[in-house]
Amino acid sequence: MTTMLGAHIRPSLLSSGSRTSSALRRALSTTCTARCPRIPSWRTMSEDNITKYLRQTHDRVFENNRAWAAEKKAKNPDFFAQLSAGQNPEYLWIGCSDSRIPAEVITGLEPGDAFVHRNIANLVCNTDLNVMSVINYAVKHLEVKHIVVCGHYGCGGVKAAMTPKDLGILNPWLRNIRDVYRLHEKELDAIPDQDARYNRLVELNVMEQCRNVIKTAAVQRSYARNKFPIVHGWVFGFQDGLLKNLEIDFETMLADIQKIYNLTD
Structure with missing residues (x-):
């Protein structure tokens, strides 16, 4: 605007x-x-x-x-007739609400290719009925093959979470990122450059949200039955417009998570 x-x-x-x-x-x-x-x-x-x-x-x-x-x-004269016939997306995209990162634009996808959920700092909280409903619907009913958690460097939500002060109504939301900081405090505090430290937390936050996706019953049961969806962690860079693949080892992460969070039948 x-x-x-x-x-x-x-x-x-x-x-x-x-x-x-x-x-x-x-x-x-x-x-x-x-x-x-x-x-x-x-x-x-x-x-x-x-x-x-x-x-x-x-x-x-x-x-x-x-x-x-x-x-x-x-x-394509039939474009809207095809669009109105229903959706069959390959991807569930969980991204940040930042206005500069529209999922379909930066990936070149068309309407109907991705089921999209966005919130501040691309969080996946088990108490957030919105994102939990999206994951459940995308996996059980749309049968998406890929779930992408996409963050971005320079994320304002991540920076705010690293600010040690009372942020009012944002506190409960940003606490989820602060918890990621707590889990990786030694690594992050060892990074002298502030911007580099922020950007590393962006990556760690994406990885943690991927874990939260994998903890859901919908994802675990679908993968056990169908061998999909696969969960991916990506980060968008404003400097070059490119996506960085964090190379999430989905099967290893799933196996580690299921030692405690096994929700398959």
Whole structure:
């Protein structure tokens, strides 16, 4: 959303306005100016320009959608008939909510190829009914062949988890990453460079979430019966746009986990 601002709106001095629009400007400013220093601050925009910008960015999505639908139909007249017939994805993708990592775009997959679940820092928590439901449905009903847990370097959730302070409502969620840090404290503390330490925790977090996927009854029972799905751990790099395969040894990890977490019949 923020990357299009400079092209569409020329900010003017902000006049005093309603309490609601002031709150909106403050909220938008926090998410925009810190990461996008070249984009004009929301604090310097008039209310009319804010309204215009919101309308334009909303309408642009529908313009893009119409163009996308027309392109797909031109290339394959049966595309939407095939799409509406049902889904049969090969992959379950569990990724981070970060807006820069859309699963289908970075992998070149098409609609229907991947069943996708995303949350902050790509976590798989056994108390999260959302992700547990997704895994269960993808494995039992869609019969996916691969489950990918994909993190990314520079993950804000991972960095926040390594910050020793009270983060309010985020504490219960980030505790899962802090637990990964605790398990690998010696290795991580031995890395002198802070960014390298963050990135290593990104990798370790992906590996731990792969373990959590393998701990589920749905995955264990399906693999015992069908020899799929296979669980993979990947990390996306913004510098080159490439995925790094962490080379998860699925069968070894499964065997180790089943010493304690064996849920097969």
